[in-house]
Amino acid sequence: MVALPAVPLLDEETDVRPLHxxxxxxxxxxxxxxxxxxxxxxxxxxxxxxxxxxxxxxxxMAVHTEGRAVVAQGNREAMERHVEAMHEYGLWATLEKAPR
Known part of the structure:
Protein backbone atom coordinates (compact mmCIF):
# COMPACT_ATOMS: atom_id res chain seq x y z
CA MET A 1 0.00 0.00 0.00
CA VAL A 2 1.37 3.40 -1.00
CA ALA A 3 1.00 6.24 1.46
CA LEU A 4 -0.34 9.44 -0.09
CA PRO A 5 0.94 12.80 1.12
CA ALA A 6 -1.35 14.57 3.51
CA VAL A 7 -3.41 17.36 1.96
CA PRO A 8 -3.97 20.29 4.31
CA LEU A 9 -7.61 21.21 4.82
CA LEU A 10 -6.68 24.86 5.20
CA ASP A 11 -4.25 27.01 3.29
CA GLU A 12 -1.75 27.79 6.05
CA GLU A 13 -1.12 31.34 4.84
CA THR A 14 -4.74 32.47 4.52
CA ASP A 15 -6.70 29.95 6.62
CA VAL A 16 -9.03 29.38 3.67
CA ARG A 17 -9.85 25.98 2.26
CA PRO A 18 -10.72 25.51 -1.40
CA LEU A 19 -14.44 25.44 -2.16
CA HIS A 20 -16.03 22.15 -3.10
CA MET A 61 -38.36 47.24 -10.92
CA ALA A 62 -34.74 46.09 -11.33
CA VAL A 63 -35.91 43.68 -14.04
CA HIS A 64 -37.89 46.48 -15.70
CA THR A 65 -35.32 49.29 -15.49
CA GLU A 66 -31.98 47.46 -15.49
CA GLY A 67 -33.06 44.55 -17.68
CA ARG A 68 -32.32 41.89 -15.04
CA ALA A 69 -32.42 41.09 -11.35
CA VAL A 70 -30.76 38.51 -9.13
CA VAL A 71 -33.64 36.83 -7.32
CA ALA A 72 -31.88 33.94 -5.55
CA GLN A 73 -28.41 32.70 -4.67
CA GLY A 74 -27.25 29.26 -3.57
CA ASN A 75 -25.92 25.97 -4.86
CA ARG A 76 -26.21 25.16 -8.54
CA GLU A 77 -28.91 22.51 -8.24
CA ALA A 78 -31.23 24.79 -6.28
CA MET A 79 -30.68 27.63 -8.76
CA GLU A 80 -31.40 25.30 -11.68
CA ARG A 81 -34.72 24.42 -10.03
CA HIS A 82 -35.54 28.14 -9.66
CA VAL A 83 -34.69 28.79 -13.32
CA GLU A 84 -36.95 25.93 -14.37
CA ALA A 85 -39.75 27.27 -12.16
CA MET A 86 -39.39 30.75 -13.68
CA HIS A 87 -39.70 29.20 -17.15
CA GLU A 88 -42.87 27.42 -16.00
CA TYR A 89 -44.26 30.82 -14.93
CA GLY A 90 -43.39 32.15 -18.40
CA LEU A 91 -40.45 34.32 -17.29
CA TRP A 92 -37.04 34.38 -18.93
CA ALA A 93 -34.41 33.27 -16.38
CA THR A 94 -30.85 31.97 -16.38
CA LEU A 95 -28.24 31.03 -13.82
CA GLU A 96 -24.64 32.15 -13.47
CA LYS A 97 -21.83 31.89 -10.97
CA ALA A 98 -22.10 34.50 -8.28
CA PRO A 99 -19.26 37.03 -8.23
CA ARG A 100 -16.83 36.62 -5.37
Missing amino acids: ASEVPWQTIVWNDPVNLMSYVAWVFRRHFGMGETEAERAM
Missing part, protein backbone atom coordinates in the same frame (compact mmCIF):
# COMPACT_ATOMS: atom_id res chain seq x y z
CA ALA A 21 -18.02 22.34 -6.35
CA SER A 22 -21.29 22.08 -4.41
CA GLU A 23 -20.30 25.13 -2.33
CA VAL A 24 -19.63 27.49 -5.22
CA PRO A 25 -22.45 30.05 -5.12
CA TRP A 26 -24.70 30.46 -8.14
CA GLN A 27 -27.46 32.96 -8.76
CA THR A 28 -30.78 32.93 -10.54
CA ILE A 29 -31.24 35.90 -12.87
CA VAL A 30 -34.65 36.98 -14.18
CA TRP A 31 -34.50 39.02 -17.39
CA ASN A 32 -36.82 41.67 -18.78
CA ASP A 33 -39.20 40.62 -21.52
CA PRO A 34 -41.84 42.44 -23.56
CA VAL A 35 -44.62 40.00 -22.64
CA ASN A 36 -45.21 39.80 -18.89
CA LEU A 37 -46.89 42.55 -16.88
CA MET A 38 -44.87 44.08 -14.05
CA SER A 39 -47.58 43.13 -11.56
CA TYR A 40 -47.37 39.50 -12.69
CA VAL A 41 -43.57 39.44 -12.29
CA ALA A 42 -43.86 40.83 -8.75
CA TRP A 43 -46.57 38.24 -7.98
CA VAL A 44 -44.29 35.42 -9.19
CA PHE A 45 -41.47 36.67 -6.95
CA ARG A 46 -43.79 36.77 -3.93
CA ARG A 47 -45.33 33.38 -4.67
CA HIS A 48 -42.24 31.40 -5.66
CA PHE A 49 -39.49 33.02 -3.59
CA GLY A 50 -41.63 34.12 -0.65
CA MET A 51 -40.54 37.73 -1.03
CA GLY A 52 -42.40 40.43 0.81
CA GLU A 53 -44.29 42.97 -1.25
CA THR A 54 -41.57 45.63 -1.01
CA GLU A 55 -38.76 43.20 -1.92
CA ALA A 56 -40.78 41.77 -4.83
CA GLU A 57 -41.54 45.26 -6.16
CA ARG A 58 -37.87 46.25 -5.88
CA ALA A 59 -36.75 43.12 -7.77
CA MET A 60 -39.45 43.62 -10.41
Whole structure:
Protein backbone atom coordinates (compact mmCIF):
# COMPACT_ATOMS: atom_id res chain seq x y z
CA MET A 1 0.00 0.00 0.00
CA VAL A 2 1.37 3.40 -1.00
CA ALA A 3 1.00 6.24 1.46
CA LEU A 4 -0.34 9.44 -0.09
CA PRO A 5 0.94 12.80 1.12
CA ALA A 6 -1.35 14.57 3.51
CA VAL A 7 -3.41 17.36 1.96
CA PRO A 8 -3.97 20.29 4.31
CA LEU A 9 -7.61 21.21 4.82
CA LEU A 10 -6.68 24.86 5.20
CA ASP A 11 -4.25 27.01 3.29
CA GLU A 12 -1.75 27.79 6.05
CA GLU A 13 -1.12 31.34 4.84
CA THR A 14 -4.74 32.47 4.52
CA ASP A 15 -6.70 29.95 6.62
CA VAL A 16 -9.03 29.38 3.67
CA ARG A 17 -9.85 25.98 2.26
CA PRO A 18 -10.72 25.51 -1.40
CA LEU A 19 -14.44 25.44 -2.16
CA HIS A 20 -16.03 22.15 -3.10
CA ALA A 21 -18.02 22.34 -6.35
CA SER A 22 -21.29 22.08 -4.41
CA GLU A 23 -20.30 25.13 -2.33
CA VAL A 24 -19.63 27.49 -5.22
CA PRO A 25 -22.45 30.05 -5.12
CA TRP A 26 -24.70 30.46 -8.14
CA GLN A 27 -27.46 32.96 -8.76
CA THR A 28 -30.78 32.93 -10.54
CA ILE A 29 -31.24 35.90 -12.87
CA VAL A 30 -34.65 36.98 -14.18
CA TRP A 31 -34.50 39.02 -17.39
CA ASN A 32 -36.82 41.67 -18.78
CA ASP A 33 -39.20 40.62 -21.52
CA PRO A 34 -41.84 42.44 -23.56
CA VAL A 35 -44.62 40.00 -22.64
CA ASN A 36 -45.21 39.80 -18.89
CA LEU A 37 -46.89 42.55 -16.88
CA MET A 38 -44.87 44.08 -14.05
CA SER A 39 -47.58 43.13 -11.56
CA TYR A 40 -47.37 39.50 -12.69
CA VAL A 41 -43.57 39.44 -12.29
CA ALA A 42 -43.86 40.83 -8.75
CA TRP A 43 -46.57 38.24 -7.98
CA VAL A 44 -44.29 35.42 -9.19
CA PHE A 45 -41.47 36.67 -6.95
CA ARG A 46 -43.79 36.77 -3.93
CA ARG A 47 -45.33 33.38 -4.67
CA HIS A 48 -42.24 31.40 -5.66
CA PHE A 49 -39.49 33.02 -3.59
CA GLY A 50 -41.63 34.12 -0.65
CA MET A 51 -40.54 37.73 -1.03
CA GLY A 52 -42.40 40.43 0.81
CA GLU A 53 -44.29 42.97 -1.25
CA THR A 54 -41.57 45.63 -1.01
CA GLU A 55 -38.76 43.20 -1.92
CA ALA A 56 -40.78 41.77 -4.83
CA GLU A 57 -41.54 45.26 -6.16
CA ARG A 58 -37.87 46.25 -5.88
CA ALA A 59 -36.75 43.12 -7.77
CA MET A 60 -39.45 43.62 -10.41
CA MET A 61 -38.36 47.24 -10.92
CA ALA A 62 -34.74 46.09 -11.33
CA VAL A 63 -35.91 43.68 -14.04
CA HIS A 64 -37.89 46.48 -15.70
CA THR A 65 -35.32 49.29 -15.49
CA GLU A 66 -31.98 47.46 -15.49
CA GLY A 67 -33.06 44.55 -17.68
CA ARG A 68 -32.32 41.89 -15.04
CA ALA A 69 -32.42 41.09 -11.35
CA VAL A 70 -30.76 38.51 -9.13
CA VAL A 71 -33.64 36.83 -7.32
CA ALA A 72 -31.88 33.94 -5.55
CA GLN A 73 -28.41 32.70 -4.67
CA GLY A 74 -27.25 29.26 -3.57
CA ASN A 75 -25.92 25.97 -4.86
CA ARG A 76 -26.21 25.16 -8.54
CA GLU A 77 -28.91 22.51 -8.24
CA ALA A 78 -31.23 24.79 -6.28
CA MET A 79 -30.68 27.63 -8.76
CA GLU A 80 -31.40 25.30 -11.68
CA ARG A 81 -34.72 24.42 -10.03
CA HIS A 82 -35.54 28.14 -9.66
CA VAL A 83 -34.69 28.79 -13.32
CA GLU A 84 -36.95 25.93 -14.37
CA ALA A 85 -39.75 27.27 -12.16
CA MET A 86 -39.39 30.75 -13.68
CA HIS A 87 -39.70 29.20 -17.15
CA GLU A 88 -42.87 27.42 -16.00
CA TYR A 89 -44.26 30.82 -14.93
CA GLY A 90 -43.39 32.15 -18.40
CA LEU A 91 -40.45 34.32 -17.29
CA TRP A 92 -37.04 34.38 -18.93
CA ALA A 93 -34.41 33.27 -16.38
CA THR A 94 -30.85 31.97 -16.38
CA LEU A 95 -28.24 31.03 -13.82
CA GLU A 96 -24.64 32.15 -13.47
CA LYS A 97 -21.83 31.89 -10.97
CA ALA A 98 -22.10 34.50 -8.28
CA PRO A 99 -19.26 37.03 -8.23
CA ARG A 100 -16.83 36.62 -5.37
